[in-house]
Amino acid sequence: MPWSGPLTPSGRSALVPDGPWTYVMDAVAVHARGDPSRMEKVLPDGLNPLGDLWFYVSDIISFSPSSEDLTYLSPGLLQYKEAAVFVKVEFKGKVYGFCPFMYVDNDVSLLRGIVFGFPKKMAQIEMTRFHDLFEAKRYGGVAYRSGYNLFRVIVEPSKREESLPFEGFGSWLLRRYLKPIELDEFVEFVPEITYGKILSGEGSLEVGGGFNDELEELRPEEILGGYIYSLKLKARGIRVLER
Template sequence: MLKGYTLPRTPRGTSSLAPTPPWHYVGNALAVEYAADPKAAAAFLPAGLSLASNRCAAYFIEWQYSSETEEEFLDPVRSQYRETIILLSAEFEGSPVAYCPFIWVDQDVSLMRGLIQGWPKQFGATWITRAYGLPSKANPAIGPGGKFGATLSVKDRRLIEARVTLRELTDALPTPNFAKAVNVRYFPELTAGKHQKPAVHELVQLKSRDVMVSPIWKGEAALEILDHPYIELPDLRPTAVSAGYRFSFALTVDDLTQLKDLRDTETASD
């Protein structure tokens, strides 16, 4: 009997790209709140969601991951990765949610875990300023005046540049954030005649547990989204930038909720 949570499934089941949940995460995040053109933002929302506001957020995160074995971080290449996430402010049946139109990651196992959850992950190279807690000109302070930068490059093209200067502690996370995030799980058909009728197309809400957040530092920020020949992220470039943030957080993922089967929606619109 073949075993494994994801492909490849093998006799012992240890070769699967992503192991069986729960999945445990901890990360350092740099985030920028900004406003985008509301018509452009609304155009990215799937059926079932409506635009709550034109407020968006770009997150740059350096993650470390572990399964229940708590062994992956002892082989860091299995555990560490960096990610850039774009979130839009949306509503589902009158309740505020976040929606992710774009997300880039640099590890295949993270890409697989994300696709299972409905995150639309692609490969990209994220770089983030690190802090080491020592008084050095090479080390930014996690406190007033601390300066941090982040970049994203996709297919060898620079796509995002961000800078944050910390000023004060705050009790509020950036908006939108990951609480009540809604994703689309989508898996297409290859059978002739069914290319427009996916095997899986559903709106889901993520369910995280054991969430912990460090002190949150806030300050001014700059964000630039650069042109790209085919990635449509520049449609969501900032019309205004409001604030930047730096914080650490941890969470565990092993569940989600199906909100809506979108296959019927698409059939009705065909």
């Protein structure tokens, strides 16, 4: 069954086809530390921020075995850009990566993420593209929404790595919240990740925000590093932790 309407007998008109979904992405990211007392202002009650931040901009291809034909008939439906920030938090004695803000430029990704519990909004997103025959000194990504800058990341890679510090954030903690149907629950998303290349180096991060995006509470106090990387992602497990 499709994950959303419009529902027709064939299922072909659904905005979000059935899963399971897999994602391959190139990303530019900055690992930083901020003020936990400010982070609390944009986090749900019960989450204790530990100070670490992971800002990234990515170029993503998604695919599902239930809709393989979309890959070549309507590739634009499954390809999109994404910009997000994760905060390292403690919840009931366990460490998680919690995502308070996430932005995409594609309606399929928007609704699919909301179904999972990702707090997605639409935005204009740009990023330096990767290619095996292209090598830049610096890579960057930026996101804008409603006339204001959300954030910009710039990375000057210099060293190959085997893993990312983002792995230390743990599995992902999501909040599925839809007031009209009285849905409010915390969900654990356990990612299964296969890495391609990972490069680290110097990073810079500019965090803006606006009247409808309180990103100013997540402005960094210290930059720990910049990263560019490629990976494949799918869900290893999803479970409700608390309603």
